[in-house]
Each structure stands twice: as C-alpha cells, then as structure tokens.
Amino acid sequence: MARQRRDPPRALLALVLERAILIHCRFFPCYDFLMKDMQAQLDKHRADAAECALIRDLATDPTKRDLFTKLAEHYSVLANEVARAIEAQTSKTPKE
Numbered sequence: 001m002a003r004q005r006r007d008p009p010r011a012l013l014a015l016v017l018e019r020a021i022l023i024h025c026r027f028f029p030c031y032d033f034l035m036k037d038m039q040a041q042l043d044k045h046r047a048d049a050a051e052c053a054l055i056r057d058l059a060t061d062p063t064k065r066d067l068f069t070k071l072a073e074h075y076s077v078l079a080n081e082v083a084r085a086i087e088a089q090t091s092k093t094p095k096e
Contacts, residue, residue: 035086038082038085038089042079042082048071049075052069052075056068056069
C-alpha cells in the first residue's frame, strides 16, 4: 500500500516563509533598504497629512474643508499603519 503524501498546513508554510524572509532580510543588505523605504513612506504620509490639514484650515469653502479633513485623516491612518508595520518589523528581527 502506497503512502499518501500529506502537505503541511498553510499556516505552517506561511510561518516558515515569514521566518526565512526575516532571516534573509536581517543578514543581507535589503533589510536596511526596506526599513529606509518604510521610513520614507511614513515621513511622506505624515507630511501629506500635515499639508492637507493646513489646506483645510485655509479653505473657505465648506465642501473643500470637508474634503481636506477626510484626506488629512486618511493620511494619518496610513502613517499610523506604516509606523505599526515598522514597529512590528523591528520587534521581529533577531538582535545581534
């Protein structure tokens, strides 16, 4: 009777892949590049949020004021998500 091959669960495969990527990125130059890129995105989203808030404060039209309020809130949420991702990434990497 031939033994059937069982594939490992997807969650285990995802965990192994995540660990492999973290190890690869930590010990190879792409780690620094990714972190700098994420930090650049964080800075850009924060700057965009501040700019939209400034435009909102200067707007006289209520429709434009509402639009730039929503845009400022959206960019703030994006900045918070990127900051959270950076924190998660730095807490997962092995310390030297």
